[in-house]
């Protein structure tokens with residue numbers, strides 16, 4: 409096997425020594441060695457040692473997973489307009505920069521839930537090959553939406569169950585990792601209505617059924633309660649936003665095992681802006697409170713909560729998963745649950761064995777911190793080292809490989 413850039417130059421284990429290890433399985437960080445062989449965590453003592461990294465006083469923890477990003481959106485005032493105006497080269501540069509920003513912030517996996525299919529596939533391949541540094545990318549490609557519907561600019565507009573199924577097959581054939589369906593309109597598309605459905609129950613069943621046949625899960629964007637209910641009944645794996653989800657719909661999600669990705673960060677980011685005019689502030693505050701209420705109800709009803717920022721939409725920075733975790737905690741999620749929502753539980757939602765933990769066999773995606781995130785989530789804000797798949801993206805102590 410070709411040695412990977414930034415990894416050990418001869419075969420054998422990379423051994424991290426002297427640090428406390430937070431394995432992501434729920435216990436506190438404990439002194440121990442972390443062994444990494446061929447990009448994965450390994451049982452200590454497995455084979456010869458190729459390199460040793462001493463990190464006394466540091467904590468090594470699983471890298472973070474942001475389950476809802478848009479690498480093609482720039483987090484400016486009007487990201488969709490900027491996206492629509494961008495040429496192919498601009499788009500590529502934006503995606504690269506956002507991927508690099510995410511990784512530098514300790515986000516070692518992103519689930520991209522909306523980008524043109526070919527460019528995101530190209531970025532994913534370049535990162536996976538080691539040609540450019542970045543997080544592991546799990547991508548939906550162009551979201552399936554209705555003609556003229558929410559983010560139709562990305563190329564996924566269809567109507568009718570047959571056409572929906574065809575679009576799913578095309579995304580699967582293009583190598584996408586999951587399917588994103590825009591069940592309702594969205595806030596960032598001015599001519600769509602977040603309170604209105606874009607698809608029928610039949611179309612949603614076609615999407616989930618065809619995805620399942622291709623071995624893919626469905627992430628369903630839904631604000632209106634009716635959209636949440638229909639998506640859960642159709643078998644979506646995750647509901648994105650869920651702004652107006654009723655207790656009845658959340659109960660269906662709990663029964664069907666669908667998780668909620670509430671994406672609190674965008675509203676929190678807008679509310680933090682100085683000089684926001686009063687009517688806008690009221691509208692955004694209302695949206696934020698709706699989602700916080702949905703989170704509290706979801707927790708009460710046993711719905712799994714997962715962490716995703718919607719990074720790239722207006723004012724919502726790439727690499728800002730800590731903002732989402734703080735908002736989840738402010739909504740009543742215990743800090744340990746918020747951390748799991750961005751690591752172990754998120755990894756399980758992606759179906760990648762061990763992802764979000766540092767147990768033997770897990771991908772060696774890790775961050776180097778000054779403290780145990782279980783004691784203080786704030787420790788996540790400043791990773792001094794970031795590794796993806798056994799390769800340093802940022803070497804501990806700063807600098808790049």
Ligand SMILES: [Zn+2]
Nearest residue numbers: 476521522718
């Ligand atoms: Zn989104």
